[in-house]
Amino acid sequence: MKKETRFVLWLLLIILLGGVTFLIIGMAGLPSLKALEEYQPKLSSKVYYADGSLMSEFGEEHRTLISLNQMPENLRNATVAIEDERFLKHKGVDFYRILGAAVQDILHMKLKEGASTITQQLARSLFLTRKKTFIRKFREAMLSLEIERRYTKEQILEMYLNQIYYGSGAYGVGSAAWTFFGKETQNLNTAECALLAGLPRSPSNYYSPYQNPENTFARQKLVLKKMRELGYITPEEEYDARKTNIVIRPPMHKEIKPLYFIEYLRIYLEEKYGSELLYRGGLEIYTTADPVMQKTAEKVFPANIQRLRKELKKENIDGALVSIDPATGEVKAMIGGCDFKKSQFNRAVQAHRQPGSAFKPFIYLAALDMGFKPDDTVLDSGVSYPASEKNKKWEPKNYDGIMHGTVTLRVAIAQSLNLATIKLIELVGPENVIPYAAAAGIKSPLGADLSLALGTYEVTPLELTQAFSTIANRGVRTEPFFIRLVKDSEGRILEETSPRFETALNASTCEQVTELMRGVVEFGTARYLSAYGFRYKCAGKTGTTDEFTDAWFVGFTPTIVTTVYVGRDDKTTLGPRMSGAAVALPIWAEYMNGAYRPSTQPETKPAE
Template identity: 45%
Template sequence: MGVGVASIWAFTVLPRSLPSVSALENFEPSRGTKVFDENDELVTEFHVERRIFTPLAQIPKALKDAIIATEDTRFYSHYGVDPMGVARAIYQNFRHGRIVEGGSTITQQLAKVLFLTPDKSLDRKLKEAVLAVELERRYTKDRLLEMYLNQIYFGHGAFGVEAAARTYFGKPVSDLTLAESALLAGLPKAPSTYSPFDRAEAAKRRRSTVLARMLEVGFVKGEETRRAAATELQLVPPERRRTTGQYYLEYVQQILEQQYGADLVFKGGLQVYTTLSPTMQLRAEQTLREGLRALETRRAKAAEKAGAAPVTERPEGALLTIDPQTGYIKAMVGGYDFFKSEFNRAVQARRQPGSAFKPFVYIAALEAGFTPASVVEDSPVEYAVGPKGKPWKPDNYDRKFRGPVTFQQALEESINVAAVKVQERVGIRRTLDVARRLGVESPLSENLSVALGSSDLTLLELTSAYGALANQGTWMRPTAIRYVLDAQGQLLEENVPEGKPALSPELAYVITHMLKGTVERGTGVAAKALGRPVAAKTGTTNDYSNAWFIGFTPHLVTGVWVGHDRPKSLGRDETGSRVAIPIWTAFMASVLAGTPVQDFPVPEGVVVVPVDLHPGEGCIRPVLMAFISGSEPRDACGPARSGSTAHASPGVAADPAFGQPEGARVGSRQSP
C-alpha cells in the first residue's frame, strides 16, 4: 500500500516542483570561445566547461557501444528507469560487499546532470527517476544518447566525447579506435581514479573491464577484445598538454571580457582570430627562461665566491614582440612560469625604464632643431630641488665626465648628465609630448629626472613606442586580436591596422640611425651578434633592479625586461647589456633565421655624412650620422649621401655647450 502511494506521489505530485524537460527542445550545450593564431589554427578555447558539441552521427559506433555496455545495456529497451538494472546493481553490490555498480540509467544520469544537484538523497533519486521518465516520453533514444555523450565529464576539464578525444588522444572523436573508445567509456565512473595521464595502469585495467563488458553483451568479438586490451596507451605527449602562450591568451581573454562580458566569452561560442605567431611565442618562452636561468647561475656562483647566502628569490622577466607595420603582437611572455604566477609583467608591471627612455629626450631635441652632431657639455651640474633648494647632482654610470660630446656619442654611450642637460634645454614638456605621441599612457613626472627614466612604464608601452621608429614615425596601436565572429559566424569586431603619425619619416630615420650607433659602438654592442642592422637602447636602473633592452629591425620590434616583482638588485653589474641583450639576441636570431637581411630605408630628405664622433678632434674618429637635409654640418669629414645612396664616412657641428640650468626635482643615477 505504502509503495503504491509513494509511486502515485512521485509521478503525479512531485513533477509539479521539477523543471520542465521541454526546455531541451533546442538543446545545445554552452560553447566556449575558440581562439585561433595568425595562421587561423585553433590554439585553445575559453570555457566554463571544455565542450565541443558533436552530432550522434559523427560519434563512432564503437564508442556508443562501449558507453552503453558500461553504463546502461538496456538503454534502448527501458522507459527511463530500468528495474532490472536496479536489481542487478543491488545484487552485485551485495555480492562484493561494496558499491561496484550503480542502478541509474543513461537517461537518469542525463536528468541528474542537466537538472539536479549531485547529492545522494532519496529525494534526489526520486526526482531523477521522474525526470528520466519525462525525458523518455518527449525525446527519442538517439536524441537522449546524443545529449548524454555531449554532456558527461571525462576528466581533465573535458566535457563530452569530442573534448575528451582531443584532450587524451589529440584527435577528433570520429577517428577513435576501439581501444581508445573503451578507455573513454571507462572514465565517467571516476575520471580522476582512471585518468590515463595520472594513473596509466588503472586506466588500462578499466579499459579491459569495458572491453569485457562489450564482449559479454555481444558488441565485439573475442579477437577484437584481445587486440584492443593489448594496445599501449597512445596519449597526447606531455609537452602538448601544456598550451604555450598562456600570458598571451590570458591577455586576449581579459580584452574580450571587457568588450563582451564573461558570459558571452565563456558560453557564447565566439571565434577569435588573434595575431599570435606560435613559432615566435614558443621561442620567446624558451629564450626568456634560458636567460633567467643563466642569471640565476651567475648569481649562485657570485654568492658562493663571496661566501654569502644563496639567493633564493627567482628573478622574473618579460618579452614582447610586435610587427611595427601593423601593431600586431606576435608573442608575449609575462613571466618565467604562468602556472606559478599569472601576473603579466609585459602589460601589468610598471617599472622605471632607465636609459631606455632617453630616445624620447633626443627626439624632442631633434624636433627643436638640434642634430646628432650638436654638442653638449658632459660635466658636473647641480640642480636646486624643492622649496628648500636641496641639490640634485646627476651622475654618470661610470662616474666619469667626458667634456664636450656630440648628441650621437651621448646617446650611444648613455651619458646621463648629457641627457639631463639636453632635457633641460629643450624643455620637459616637449619630451612628454613625444612620449604621448608614441603611445605612452602611464603617468610621467614633470621633472628633469624623467630624462633618466624615473617614471614607471610598461614593456608594452615602451616596445610599441620604439615600433613607431621602425615604422617611419607612424605609431600603430598594439593589438592581439584581428577579428571576432559570433557563434553564427557574423563579424562582431575587426581591427584593421590604422596608424597615427607621431614623427616625420625623416626624423624617425635620424633617431633610428642614432640608435643603430648604440649597437655598433655603444652600450648595445652585444646585439651586433645578430648579424643584421639593429637599432636599440639598453636600460638599467639604480642598484641594477631593472634591466631592459628594446631593439628593432625594419620589420620586428622586441622588448625585454628582467627584474624582481618586489624591486631589488639583480646583482652587481647585471645591466641591461648583460642580462637583457642575450635574451633579445637569442630570440631574434631564432625567429629571423632564414629571412633576408635588410637595412632601414633612408627617406628622401635625409642625408648621411661622416662626422667625427668626438667634437674638437677633426676627423680622427669619423662615424656616419644622419641629418635632415640642410642641417648637416659644413665641416663634415666627407661628402653627403642622400636617399637610397646614403651610406658614406665624420667634423663637428659646433652648437654651443649648454649652460648650467637651474630648477629640477630629484632624480637618481641611472645605468646604461
C-alpha cells in the same frame, strides 16, 4: 475476522500507503522537462593562439559542443556497447538490467550502480544528483521514460556524448578527445574511441589515464571485446585496435600556460561580455599571440629571473617581456612576471618604471627632425644645475664616470653618454621632445625638464614597446592589440580588430634613428649581443636608472620589437653594475634566439 487476516490487511494497507507516499514524493520532486527543451549545456569559452591552436579555456566545465555526425561511428558504438547494449531496444529503462541489478542489491544489502541506461545517465547528469537512493532512482526512471517519448535515440545519444564527464576537466567527447589525444573528435581511431567510451564509469580515479593507466587500457580492451561480441567490429578489427599504439597527451595542467596574457584577456572579456557569456556561453577568442614566441617567453624569462635572484641573493627581482609586430600592432608575446601564482601584478602593463637611457632615442629623434645630423657633434663634459632642494645641485655623470669631450650624435647614443645627451636636450628643448615621444606612443605624463634626457619619467613596458615600434615602422604608429576576433557559440562575430595605422613621425627621421640604434648593437652598450648568440641585423637601446634600480633593453628587427624589463617591485637596487646590458640584454638575446624566425617570418613592409 481472524487475527491473521486482519494482520495481512493492515500490512497490505501499509504497503499501499507507503507505495502511494513514495509515488507522491517521487513525482513531486520531478523537474520539468521544459528545462531540457530550453537546456543549453555549459560551454567553456576557448582562447586560441594566432595559429589556431588552443591556448586556454574560460569556464566551469570544459566542453565543446559537437553534432552526432561529427563523431566517429565507432565512438557511438563503443559507448553503446559498454554503457547500454540494449539502448536501441528499450524505452529509457532496461527492466532486464534492473532485475539483474536488484538481485545484486539484495545480496549486498545496498544500492549498487550498474542498471542505469544511457538515457537514465543523461537524466541524472542534467537534473539529479549522484546520491544513491530509491527516490533518485525512481525519478531518474520517470525522467528517462519521458525523455525517450520526446526525443529520438540519435538526439539522446548526442546529448549524452556532449554532456557526460570524461575526467581531467573534460565534459563531452569534444573536449575529451582534445584533452587526452590532442585531436578533433572526428579524427579518433577505433582504439581511441574504445578508450574514451570506457572512461565515464570512473573518470576521475579508477579509469583515469593519468592516475591508473593500467585500468584504463584494461577497460579499453573490455570495450573492444564487447564491440566485437555485439557485431560492431570484426575480430580482425579488434585485434588491430588492441595493437594500436595510443599516445596519451600530457596532463593539460602541466603545460606551460601564458597566465599573464590569459588574465589580461579575462579582465577585458568579462568586463565587456559579462561572466555568464564568458564562462558558460562558448565564446571563441582568437588572439594575436604567436605560440612559439609566447612559449619561448614563458620558458626563458622566469628561468632567467630565478637565476638572477639566486646570483644576486635578492628574492623580489621580477620584470616583464613584451613583443609587438611593428607593422600591425599585434602583441605577439607578453609575460608580466616570473610567477603568476605568487604575484598577479602584470608588470608589462601595470608597472610604471623609469626607462633610463632607453628613453634617449626620442631625444635624438627630436634633434634629427629639427635639422641635426648623425655626425654632428656635441660636447660630452661636466654639467651642474640648481636642484629643487635649497643649496643642492644636480650634477649627473656618465655611466663610466669619464667625460669624452667632443663626440658625434652617433657615438653619443651608441655609448649612451648622459652628459652629451643632456647637452643635446638643452639645444633642442625638453618641451620639444615630449610631442615626439607622445606621437610615438608614450601616454604617461612627461616633464619638460633636462632630466627627461635620462629617462626619469615613468612608463610601462607596453607603451615603451609601442613607441619603439613606431620608429621601427618608419613613423607609422600602430595601436597594440591582443584579440583579433571573438565569435559566439553560433559562429557570429561579436568583435573583430584590424590594425589601426596613423602616420605619426617623419619616416626619414625614424630611419636615421634606427641607424643610430644599430650602432648601439654594433659598437655601443649592447655590443655583446652577438656573443649571446643573436647575430641577425637589429637595432636597440639599453636602459639603466640611478642606483641600478631598473634595467632595460628594447631591441627590434624589421618584424618584431621586444622589450625586456628587470627590476624590483619595491624600486630598490638590483645591485652594483646591474645595468640593462648586464641584466636585460642576455634575456632578450636568449628569448629572440628561440622566438625569432627570419626564414619563415619575412620582413614586413612598413604600413603606407
